[in-house]
Amino acid sequence: MTRTELKDLGEFGLIELLTKNIELKNKSTLRGVGDDAAVVDHGNKKTVISTDLLVEGIHFDLAYTPLKHLGYKAVVVNLSDIYAMNARPTQITVSIAVSNRFSVEAVNEIYNGIHLACKIYGVDLIGGDTTSSLQGLTISVTALGEADEDKIVYRSGAKEGDLICVSGFLGGAYVGLQLLEREKQIYIEHPEMQPDLENKDYIVGKILKPEARKDIIEFFKKSEVLPTSMIDISDGLSSDLIHLCMQSKVGAFIEEKSLPIAQETSVKAMDFKLPPTTCALHGGEDYELLFTINPRDAEKMKYTLDVRIIGEITKSADGINLHTSGGNIKELIAQGWQHH
């Protein structure tokens, strides 16, 4: 592979390289990259904005993160926030700071992942900033989305008696991360050994190349369900449920036996001597959607295979609890936030 030094290309050369193939897909994008600012026409729709900063050594480890996956994930985690508002993402801006350790090819590989995510989720890259750094890689993504005002779902709308639902499976990203960390340690100590990632596609994929739940938002639209509240699970079910309850001023209980945990996650968690329930409650980075619905919409949940009802909203005074499989009640606490 050719190695071109960043300094040989210069900032404008780099921007030119990274943005030359952008095709704008949204009618609302009046002007994309190339001016002082992008221009978006959201007409009578509401504009929804989310932003995330990913820092090398804190949010990702390049020892086991392919650069293209990293670019892809940086976009997806932002889109997940837009979907968590029941909105449709339409545009992103991407800023990136790189040290001279990175070649043009490396930065281009990150952008390949960014462009792929844009293509798959139908969003336009409309601007950004590229700069050097003294050390390491930092990626900042801001996503904009649109929604009709009366369809926007906040964290604050949950009411007593609402059912708590979650998409997909939980804990996979966390167990996948443990696996990657272990293989990295083995590699450091025994560089001659090959990583043992066979048959770990699902959990490794959950941490390295997560997807945002666009399909769930489309399901809401098709089946005319409007969740009463919603949040995406980035810090962990427990921590994010607490956020939702605090903002809705309610309590909640969830049933341990209803927690959706994929078999591969459970098996691998046991290998690491981690209780699967702990991984599902506190794991984080699953980017699934946690939402509440009015009980009259429960029937409609049958029409999607990938949503499970895991608990119920209660009075604030009841607190936020886990009903364990053994019949006990344990208060839920926030243990997430290790990667932020």
Next chain:
Amino acid sequence: MTRTELKDLGEFGLIELLTKNIELKNKSTLRGVGDDAAVVDHGNKKTVISTDLLVEGIHFDLAYTPLKHLGYKAVVVNLSDIYAMNARPTQITVSIAVSNRFSVEAVNEIYNGIHLACKIYGVDLIGGDTTSSLQGLTISVTALGEADEDKIVYRSGAKEGDLICVSGFLGGAYVGLQLLEREKQIYIEHPEMQPDLENKDYIVGKILKPEARKDIIEFFKKSEVLPTSMIDISDGLSSDLIHLCMQSKVGAFIEEKSLPIAQETSVKAMDFKLPPTTCALHGGEDYELLFTINPRDAEKMKYTLDVRIIGEITKSADGINLHTSGGNIKELIAQGWQHH
């Protein structure tokens, strides 16, 4: 001063601290900080977006940059981009990555500057991300603005015969930076000496606490002038004029004798044995507005004291030239971009 470790407060405690006093000022801000994403209602106005990433050691040196000024500047440089579209900035998001070298008080001081800029420019802080970093400080700001579609000014609208105008004075930020760098070297070599910044308020202010030219945009509105093209001067007059000409597919000449250089800038530049013209052409970071007008609007420029006509747009084939005070013609080249 108390020192609270970031880890003792935690991410959510920090967010709570940094966002508790936010008062939303724009009717278009439907939802600010505290959900997965902010919600902005731009009705029939167009949304304009700009983003910048500021990296310690690349864009700023904390040896001479007060943290409050840094926060202020991080916002202002983004607002400058929005004004350069002839738009009104309405909201910003701010993401920040800090190492444990920074205390809560330090981060709070940065936000004091951010909040002050929001107050002075009438924009709402509506979201962001805070995270740790292994080393150094990174700030990413995204600004949104609004404008009527037919009032948005792009870089691409300059026509042959248009007059080239610039707001304020040029080169001050660059000379101010040289001064700060020199004082830093003296301090490193002779820590007992006090910095000699007396009577350097203007140029030091230009680099440490620049302002965005909101007043010029307001002048355009009041006097019913619509520039044919516009860009803010962040990389240097020469480099940014080249951008504008490339996108407008035109040539240009500017008159050396018309370049607006403040006396303090000239005097100090000579101290450093730097030709003032070079500082004005290639200095960068002045955040003044460079724009072109139809000659029929030239009369109206008399009504603002702080805009000067410095040249004229020509055919593309004529190139981009400087008419020197000595009567020579020199091709302008891009020499900016040392801080990006």
